[in-house]
Amino acid sequence: MSKLEDLKTAVINGKRKDVKTIVPELLESGADPVEMLEQALIPAMSVVGERFKKNEIFVPEMLVSARAMKEAMKIIEPILIEAGVKPEFKALIGTVEGDLHDIGKNLVATMWKGAGFDVVDLGVNVSPAAFVQAIEEHSPHLVGLSALLTTTMPAMRDTVEKIRGAGHDKVKVLIGGAPVTLEFAREIGADGYASDAASAVDAAREILAS
Template identity: 60%
Template sequence: MTTLELLAQAVAAGKAKDAKALTQRALDEAIAPTEIVDRTLVPAMTEVGDKFKRSEIFVPEMLIAARAMKEAMELIDPRLAAAGITPKYTAVIGTVQGDLHDIGKNLVATMWRGANFRVIDLGANVPPAKFVAAIQEHRPHLAGLSALLTTTMPAMAETVRAIRANAGVPVKIMIGGAPITQQFCDEIGADGFAPDAGSAVDKARALVESVP
């Protein structure tokens, strides 16, 4: 097996130490950082996301894979920055006001970073005004709103309203979380919904690439 094949396996299995060591080995072998990301890490996390979509793995397995990916990216990011390589798309993401849960949001942020988005993470319990301010500051292509609690879904609707009314930026809005449905997405006027972190990458790409 090649170093990149072993690295892909390590990330998918959530073996963070192995992922870090194999990333270093790949860099020592003079493999381009972009190749490590595009040909290995992104496909590995895509595979993880696909397994999650099929309920072959669950959140703990996703979390350790994301942790392994993060270890690898900590070695790669400085090289990409030094080479002047920046992500094509920018996204802001946060869990809506009143909701302190951040796992789903963190997973989606990791998956988006793995798909070569620059991600500004606003954290959990984010008021609508903070989303608006971040969108005005960073002018992202995409805003991701997360909610785990059914009781905070109204805050998600309020956040969508605030962004549409006040941000002044043609940002695509994507929502997700355990209680969220496509019907709810339609009702509150968001642009897209993903039922899980794996689908969130496909949906994000589709939304940002739909803009001429």
């Protein structure tokens, strides 16, 4: 098995200590950090995401893998930045104004990071103006809006209106949360909808490709 395969396996199995050993060894042997990211880390999290989607593992097990990937990123990210390598996509995510629920939002952020996205988490109870301000600051490709309350769904509409009203027509908006539907996404002018955290990466890639 190649070292890259070892790294992939270590992330899949959530072996942080192994990751901390393998990554420096790979760098020492002249491995390309981009290859490590694209051929080991992202594919590893893709396997983990698939297993989660198929109900083969639980969230705690997925998060162990995510932490192992994070361990690797701590080492290679500075090198990637120095080399001017940028993530394929940049995303903002937040729970809309008036809503404090963040378990789902946090899981989506984890899944997106696992897919190699650069994710900025704005937290919960994020006002439409704060979303717009963050878009202007970070220039993301994608914005994720989360809500768990029926009474905060209108805040999603307000946020989408505010984003579009500020002229950010190109940024894609993906919404999710228990009371939200595809129909609602269409109604408020969002670009897409993810029914759960497991499908958030596919849903994001789909709208980013459109």
